[in-house]
Amino acid sequence: LDLRAEDLRNIGELGSGNGGTVTKVEHIPTKKIMAKKVVLIDAKPAVRKQILRELQIMHDCKSQYIISFHGAFVADPHICLCMEYMDKGSLDGIYKKHGAIDIDIVGKIALAVLEGLAYLYDAHRIIHRDIKPSNILCNSRGQIKLCDFGVSGELINSIADTFVGTSTYMSPERIQGAQYTVKSDVWSLGITLIELALGRFPFADSGDGSDSDFSDLEGTLAPRNKGDDSTVHYGQQRPLSEAVPLPPPRRRKQQSKKQQMSKKEKRKSKGVSLQGGGMMMSILELLQHIVNEPAPRLTPEGKFPRESEDFVDICLKKDPDARATTKELLKHPWIMRSRILEVDLEGWAEEL
Numbered sequence: 001l002d003l004r005a006e007d008l009r010n011i012g013e014l015g016s017g018n019g020g021t022v023t024k025v026e027h028i029p030t031k032k033i034m035a036k037k038v039v040l041i042d043a044k045p046a047v048r049k050q051i052l053r054e055l056q057i058m059h060d061c062k063s064q065y066i067i068s069f070h071g072a073f074v075a076d077p078h079i080c081l082c083m084e085y086m087d088k089g090s091l092d093g094i095y096k097k098h099g100a101i102d103i104d105i106v107g108k109i110a111l112a113v114l115e116g117l118a119y120l121y122d123a124h125r126i127i128h129r130d131i132k133p134s135n136i137l138c139n140s141r142g143q144i145k146l147c148d149f150g151v152s153g154e155l156i157n158s159i160a161d162t163f164v165g166t167s168t169y170m171s172p173e174r175i176q177g178a179q180y181t182v183k184s185d186v187w188s189l190g191i192t193l194i195e196l197a198l199g200r201f202p203f204a205d206s207g208d209g210s211d212s213d214f215s216d217l218e219g220t221l222a223p224r225n226k227g228d229d230s231t232v233h234y235g236q237q238r239p240l241s242e243a244v245p246l247p248p249p250r251r252r253k254q255q256s257k258k259q260q261m262s263k264k265e266k267r268k269s270k271g272v273s274l275q276g277g278g279m280m281m282s283i284l285e286l287l288q289h290i291v292n293e294p295a296p297r298l299t300p301e302g303k304f305p306r307e308s309e310d311f312v313d314i315c316l317k318k319d320p321d322a323r324a325t326t327k328e329l330l331k332h333p334w335i336m337r338s339r340i341l342e343v344d345l346e347g348w349a350e351e352l
């Protein structure tokens, strides 16, 4: 399919993120409905061409767990990617509208994500790099598929130049500068699953400004070991500056970094910052929290099946060597059970 900008008719905006905007479009010649993602990139024409070449791999990504790809073209200074339109949108939108997602459905989601990750890696040696609820899409047939995976190294580089490429689904080892591996995706999956099952981002509020109440942080910033006095206690409301203790010298360094942040960076980091009592937890502090504090868990204990708690725990081992691989997780009892469990995903999706 030879896609051209003039053949696409805009139907409506689906959403936008750090990297770009996604629009529902009709490809007029074929009457096909697609999702068009427009990404602003900071790259020379030769690099843009290279990106388009690399994106061609997406045509070969054929799996029921991966969004299908229709094509890409350059619309200076943007690159447009046209992909399968998923009529129920992404899981972040779904849980924000309908609340926490039932754990049996979360199990099916975990299975779909693992199958998608395993496919990308086994068939194409692709590491996703951006697993999070907004990159897991649903349609009214009850299908769950991954989008926005790191298929083009040049695209990753070009976007990284235009915005702060840090996200709060990032694993501790990535925050500390280690290479991306499939295990980093496993961490992000663990965070994502907690978010879906609890109906809120496990480290903080959703960042959309709708609920920046401090109560939201209870249990979120709380340690695994409630008796540990060095960290925050359940039910105590403290300013975030206290809730996230930072060693003074590093903190000073971070603050000066923060002060040096450009306007653009500030805008970008706003979405993941926490505001409360006049204090702001910047993304830098949040990243430091992920590195220094115990990983979040599927809590309160006993609310969810033990197997699901265990699954999340092994996704969120802070040491990547101790963390499970996608392959191992596909054999985990919770996933084995999810696989055979009869869940009416189509019925669930229809209600959305």
Ligand code: ATP
Binding pocket: 014, 015, 016, 017, 018, 019, 020, 021, 022, 035, 037, 067, 083, 084, 085, 086, 087, 089, 090, 093, 134, 135, 137, 147, 148
């Ligand atoms: P970020 O830029 O931080 O990765 P994001 O994933 O929300 O955040 P985009 O990838 O630009 O940002 O997507 C914006 C929104 O568009 C998503 O949240 C999703 O709801 C919607 N969307 C993306 N792709 C599709 C698609 N293929 N079909 C339907 N909706 C889509």
Ligand code: MG
Binding pocket: 017, 134, 135, 147, 148
């Ligand atoms: Mg996305």
